[in-house]
Amino acid sequence: MMKPRVRFAPSPTGFLHIGGARTALFNWLYARHTGGTFVLRIEDTDVARNTQAAVDVILDGLRWLGLDWDEGPVSGDATGASKGDYGPYFQSQRKTNYRARVEALLSRGLAYEHEGAIKFKMTREPVVIPDLVVGDVRRELTDREAIDPDFVIVRSDGEPVFHLVNVIDDLEMNITHVIRGEDHLTNTAKHIALFKAFGVEPPKYAHIPLILNMDGSKMSKRDAGAIMTAYMDGGYIPEAVVNYLCLLGWSPKGNREKMPLKEIVELFDLPQILRHNARFDAEKLLWLTGEYVRELSDDRFYELAVHALAKAGLDTNKFPTAYVKAALDTCKGKVKLFNELPAYAGFYFQDSLQYNPDDAKKVFIPENKPRLEKLRDAFAALNTFDAATLETALKETAQQLGVKAGVLIHPTRLAVTGNPHGPSLYHLLEVLGKEKSLARIGKALSMF
RNA sequence: GACCCUAUGGUCUAGCGGUUAGGACACUGCCCUUUCACGGCGGUAGCUCGGGUUCGAUUCCCGAUAGGGUCGCCA
Numbered sequence: 001m002m003k004p005r006v007r008f009a010p011s012p013t014g015f016l017h018i019g020g021a022r023t024a025l026f027n028w029l030y031a032r033h034t035g036g037t038f039v040l041r042i043e044d045t046d047v048a049r050n051t052q053a054a055v056d057v058i059l060d061g062l063r064w065l066g067l068d069w070d071e072g073p074v075s076g077d078a079t080g081a082s083k084g085d086y087g088p089y090f091q092s093q094r095k096t097n098y099r100a101r102v103e104a105l106l107s108r109g110l111a112y113e114h115e116g117a118i119k120f121k122m123t124r125e126p127v128v129i130p131d132l133v134v135g136d137v138r139r140e141l142t143d144r145e146a147i148d149p150d151f152v153i154v155r156s157d158g159e160p161v162f163h164l165v166n167v168i169d170d171l172e173m174n175i176t177h178v179i180r181g182e183d184h185l186t187n188t189a190k191h192i193a194l195f196k197a198f199g200v201e202p203p204k205y206a207h208i209p210l211i212l213n214m215d216g217s218k219m220s221k222r223d224a225g226a227i228m229t230a231y232m233d234g235g236y237i238p239e240a241v242v243n244y245l246c247l248l249g250w251s252p253k254g255n256r257e258k259m260p261l262k263e264i265v266e267l268f269d270l271p272q273i274l275r276h277n278a279r280f281d282a283e284k285l286l287w288l289t290g291e292y293v294r295e296l297s298d299d300r301f302y303e304l305a306v307h308a309l310a311k312a313g314l315d316t317n318k319f320p321t322a323y324v325k326a327a328l329d330t331c332k333g334k335v336k337l338f339n340e341l342p343a344y345a346g347f348y349f350q351d352s353l354q355y356n357p358d359d360a361k362k363v364f365i366p367e368n369k370p371r372l373e374k375l376r377d378a379f380a381a382l383n384t385f386d387a388a389t390l391e392t393a394l395k396e397t398a399q400q401l402g403v404k405a406g407v408l409i410h411p412t413r414l415a416v417t418g419n420p421h422g423p424s425l426y427h428l429l430e431v432l433g434k435e436k437s438l439a440r441i442g443k444a445l446s447m448f
Numbered sequence: 449g450a451c452c453c454u455a456u457g458g459u460c461u462a463g464c465g466g467u468u469a470g471g472a473c474a475c476u477g478c479c480c481u482u483u484c485a486c487g488g489c490g491g492u493a494g495c496u497c498g499g500g501u502u503c504g505a506u507u508c509c510c511g512a513u514a515g516g517g518u519c520g521c522c523a
Contacts, residue, residue, distance in 0.1 A: 009523090010523090011522080011523045013522075013523070043523065045522095045523080046522060046523065048522095049522075049523090115521085116521085117521050118521095119521095129452095131453095134452095134453065134454085137452065137453075138452090139451070139452065139518095140450085140451055140452085141450085141451075141519090142449090142450040142451045142452090142518080142519045143449065143450040143451080143519085144449090144450070144451095144519055145450085145451080145519065146450085151520085151521095152520080152521045153521095154521080155521040156521060157521075159521085161520090161521065161522080161523085162522070162523045163523090166523085181517090182452095182453065182454090182516080182517060183516090183517055183518075183523095184517090184518090184523095185452065185453065185517070185518075186451065186452050186453085186517070186518040186519070187518065187519090187523095189452095207453085209453085209454080209516090210516070210517075212515090212516075214458090214459075216515060216516080217515095217516090218516075218517085244460095247460060247461080247472095248460070249460095251460085251461055251462070253461090253462065253463095254462080254471090255461090255462070255470070255471040255472075256471090256472095257460085257461090257471080257472055257473090258472095274454095274461085275453075275454060275455095276453085276454045276455065276515095276516090277453090277454070277515080277516060277517090278459090278460065278461090279459060279460075280459095280460095281459050281460060281473065281474085283459080283473060283474055284459070284460065284472080284473040284474080285473095286473090287472085287473055287474085288473090290485085290486090294485090294486080333485065333486065334484065334485050334486085335484090335485080336485085344484090391482095394482090404482095405482060406482055406483090408482090409482040409483075410482075410483075412482090413482075413483065419483090419484095420483065420484090421483050421484045421485090422483070422484070423483090423484085424482080424483090424484095425482055425483075426482085
């Protein structure tokens with residue numbers, strides 16, 4: 001039996017949508033599961049709305065997610081190189097194919113000219129769409145289609161339209177399975193009719209459910225979180241996004257959720273795809289992201305963290321590598337999104353701190369001043385400045401003052417980090433070092 | 449308006465005629481804890497409704513309702 005050939009065929013008219021990314025993912029999973037071929041084809045027939053930026057985002061987005069394609073463009077250049085035997089993979093480069101096919105339909109009386117456009121003579125009979133997800137769907141004509149079921153395949157400006165080119169390319173690229181959003185389900189009748197007109201058996205279809213907003217409305221490009229770049233630039237990590245996307249409309253069963261892609265590839269198959277739409281739960285994605293971040297290797301965490309800090313204008317290169325690593329070690333497992341890291345760990349890399357007025361007002365109160373002074377003196381007397389020693393010193397000081405450790409901890413934390421929350425106090429003091437720590441406490445003391 | 453798909457807690461889901469309807473996120477109580485996070489132990493909350501079929505329906509059938517999709521010289 002022939003190995004499946006599937007494709008992701010986005011149009012570069014807007015930024016890569018999260019739903020499109022999920023469609024790409026399901027195609028990719030099916031190809032990898034079956035040992036088939038994953039084709040990327042760019043459907044750039046809408047000259048007026050296509051943009052180069054959109055093409056680049058599609059390619060970057062798929063790469064970011066790790067969805068490598070076996071055939072398709074090598075770069076975003078439509079006239080550039082491609083890999084695979086069925087190219088070119090930009091529809092704008094395949095016009096001769098379309099023209100020939102249209103001529104064939106015309107000469108056989110299956111299409112006709114109408115007001116400068118060319119229309120396809122659509123069957124008047126109901127079309128049965130065999131779908132691997134929902135089963136056989138018998139599509140009757142709508143009231144408007146009953147009046148005129150024929151549809152335009154070439155515009156009056158000579159440009160072929162989606163229904164036509166999509167079918168021709170799937171046919172000529174030997175696509176065996178069309179896995180696409182459910183929004184195409186009723187249109188598939190047109191495509192099946194077209195395949196038959198070309199004398200070719202249509203591919204197998206699998207229409208996957210849509211991704212909706214939390215309120216159940218359709219996710220459009222305007223919605224926050226609908227665009228892939230939001231995750232690419234938002235400090236998420238791709239394996240978490242991929243894992244979460246797999247859970248929307250598909251289930252590994254067995255109460256499994258977080259699982260390695262490798263395992264998902266083994267389990268994934270078309271018949272188990274759910275039939276109903278799913279709402280996009282940003283909270284759950286955030287949770288999954290946290291799970292993945294916690295398990296990141298030190299090197300990867302370090303790399304992503306440095307990148308996130310640099311993006312926020314914090315140059316870690318100015319500090320010794322050992323210092324940077326030690327600082328980041330105190331943050332690992334504490335922050336879910338890398339974009340939160342600058343706010344969380346920025347104090348390690350800033351010369352002067354900003355204190356939130358509300359926090360300062362609550363913590364830098366007169367009665368805390370002598371306490372913090374005593375603690376500063378205790379710290380100043382230390383010969384070794386490591387976490388264990390600092391903890392002992394702080395607790396002894398607290399005992400001498402007759403207060404709980406927390407009474408000293410909060411002002412100290414705010415004094416040296418500028419934040420009421422952060423990494424383990426003793427460890428961050430150790431990383432910061434005696435000199436900086438004492439200087440910051442001293443400076444804070446002047447603000448009481 | 450017509451046509452099509454769908455329906456388990458707020459959300460993602462397991463279930464495929466007989467279950468105390470399971471898990472996860474979120475929410476929440478307690479414990480751990482310097483904060484945050486993690487972890488541990490609890491808790492609130494669900495089969496859209498109405499008819500059938502059946503000894504018995506969350507599960508099968510029909511209808512209603514609701515949500516989504518499509519009816520473009522967009523894709």
